[in-house]
Amino acid sequence: MIKVTNLCKYFDGKAVIEGITTSFHKGKTNLIIGQSGSGKTVLVKCITGLLEADKGNILYDGKDFGKMNFNQRQMLRKEMGVLFQGGALFDSLTVEENVKFPLDMFADYSKEEKLERVNFCLKRVNLGNVNHLYPAELSGGMKKRVAIARAIANNPKYLFCDEPNSGLDPKTAIVIDNLIKEIAEEYNITTIINTHDLNSVMEIGDRVVFLYEGKLWWEGSRDNILLSSNNELNSFVYASELLKKLK
Amino acid sequence: MNLFFHIGRYFGLMQRVLAIPERSSVFRRQVIVEIDNLGIDSLGIVAIISVFMGGVVTIQTVFNVDHPLMPIYAVGFTTRQSIILEFAPTIISLILAGKVGSRIASEIGSMRVTEQIDALEVMGVNSACFLILPKIFAAVIINPVLVVISMFLGIFGGWLVAALTDILPLSHFVYGILFEFSQYDVTYAMIKTLVFAFLITSISGYFGFYTKGGALDVGNSSTKAVVFSSIFIIFFNLVLTQILLA
Numbered sequence: 040m041i042k043v044t045n046l047c048k049y050f051d052g053k054a055v056i057e058g059i060t061t062s063f064h065k066g067k068t069n070l071i072i073g074q075s076g077s078g079k080t081v082l083v084k085c086i087t088g089l090l091e092a093d094k095g096n097i098l099y100d101g102k103d104f105g106k107m108n109f110n111q112r113q114m115l116r117k118e119m120g121v122l123f124q125g126g127a128l129f130d131s132l133t134v135e136e137n138v139k140f141p142l143d144m145f146a147d148y149s150k151e152e153k154l155e156r157v158n159f160c161l162k163r164v165n166l167g168n169v170n171h172l173y174p175a176e177l178s179g180g181m182k183k184r185v186a187i188a189r190a191i192a193n194n195p196k197y198l199f200c201d202e203p204n205s206g207l208d209p210k211t212a213i214v215i216d217n218l219i220k221e222i223a224e225e226y227n228i229t230t231i232i233n234t235h236d237l238n239s240v241m242e243i244g245d246r247v248v249f250l251y252e253g254k255l256w257w258e259g260s261r262d263n264i265l266l267s268s269n270n271e272l273n274s275f276v277y278a279s280e281l282l283k284k285l286k
Numbered sequence: 287m288n289l290f291f292h293i294g295r296y297f298g299l300m301q302r303v304l305a306i307p308e309r310s311s312v313f314r315r316q317v318i319v320e321i322d323n324l325g326i327d328s329l330g331i332v333a334i335i336s337v338f339m340g341g342v343v344t345i346q347t348v349f350n351v352d353h354p355l356m357p358i359y360a361v362g363f364t365t366r367q368s369i370i371l372e373f374a375p376t377i378i379s380l381i382l383a384g385k386v387g388s389r390i391a392s393e394i395g396s397m398r399v400t401e402q403i404d405a406l407e408v409m410g411v412n413s414a415c416f417l418i419l420p421k422i423f424a425a426v427i428i429n430p431v432l433v434v435i436s437m438f439l440g441i442f443g444g445w446l447v448a449a450l451t452d453i454l455p456l457s458h459f460v461y462g463i464l465f466e467f468s469q470y471d472v473t474y475a476m477i478k479t480l481v482f483a484f485l486i487t488s489i490s491g492y493f494g495f496y497t498k499g500g501a502l503d504v505g506n507s508s509t510k511a512v513v514f515s516s517i518f519i520i521f522f523n524l525v526l527t528q529i530l531l532a
Contacts, residue, residue, distance in 0.1 A: 128402075
């Protein structure tokens with residue numbers, strides 16, 4: 040479980056996230072939703088340590104991330120898998136080398152074991168015969184799948200996904216969403232997904248955190264979203280005229 | 287203020303770069319790849335420039351030392367000294383600052399703007415060490431080789447001019463080339479080359495690593511890498527010459 044308490048981050052004296060206190064549960068898909076500029080990405084970057092929070096605590100299974108030294112953080116990061124918005128696959132490496140990368144760096148497997156693990160991960164994300172292709176030769180959806188395969192290659196305890204279905208058609212987006220959910224449940228991974236896609240929320244969100252202007256505005260299960268009386272959440276969920284009418 | 291900020295940040299980055307690599311097998315593989323990318327790929331341009339440079343130095347020397355009191359073998363001697371002491375280590379390093387420096391800055395800069403460096407960081411990899419140290423190692427290994435090749439080809443270029451034209455007798459040119467050769471001159475050139483190799487790769491790595499924004503900023507980082515590498519090469523050339531030769 041990841042717990043954040045009173046988390047704040049300022050840029051040029053302006054609060055981008057302020058006083059966020061919440062927890063993300065193990066084996067569940069925890070979604071952070073909100074409008075563009077609401078602080079979702081900053082929150083995830085603070086949790087992963089890509090940005091240093093100005094105030095507050097982040098606890099990974101009870102261990103305070105802020106009090107860890109460089110080496111302890113590096114050790115913890117080996118238990119993280121991150122799916123970036125653009126995939127962030129290494130351009131100069133093939134699909135196989137990309138997925139193998141965390142194993143090369145941190146796992147004590149033999150060559151054969153690494154290859155076996157790579158093929159298993161690629162199969163798990165429903166990709167075949169792409170081992171020797173480069174990221175530039177893949178479609179958007181395939182890149183995301185390879186990025187997921189890389190993120191799970193080293194059996195992470197924590198999985199972070201930054202807008203996993205941005206730039207994908209609705210059908211592929213749902214496939215990717217379901218894949219993440221299945222993997223999170225199968226391997227009991229604490230998963231945090233940052234998204235503004237309502238399809239994702241309704242499809243896979245076990246627990247949803249809604250940010251508005253850098254503050255935590257609402258949290259609960261996806262079933263309660265539609266019933267919520269929170270005005271800001273409602274204006275986010277029922278943004279289109281069609282949905283307003285349906286409501 | 288800005289200058290001090292960059293100097294401080296550069297040394298901060300170097301502290302992270304000059305660490306023990308996570309996996310020595312991965313590091314060795316990277317160094318070999320970088321030797322190929324940064325060194326072997328530059329062999330062509332180094333060879334062409336060196337041969338022509340040697341030829342031009344010879345021709346210019348012939349016409350500038352045309353004096354009854356000056357022995358004709360001085361042309362060969364001057365050509366050799368110019369090439370070993372200055373042209374091969376400094377000019378070739380400046381050429382490499384342009385070719386290799388821009389490549390390093392744009393490669394690392396592109397990785398920064400496409401979140402590939404963030405991906406490394408989140409995996410627990412020391413990204414600075416992982417990306418920059420193999421390049422520094424590779425340049426420190428291969429640049430002296432390139433400079434030695436440049437020395438030979440530069441002198442060969444001068445020999446070609448002497449052999450193919452009648453501006454001076456070939457035997458006098460060869461005598462001048464062999465006249466009072468000092469090994470220390472090569473040592474001095476090698477020390478300069480090593481320092482320049484470190485400057486080119488670390489400065490270019492610095493500008494690439496701290497790229498912010500998009501494609502345009504990658505271009506800017508690349509330009510800055512070449513400009514600052516060249517400035518520091520010129521500056522350290524002066525400092526090292528004063529220390530090692532004065």
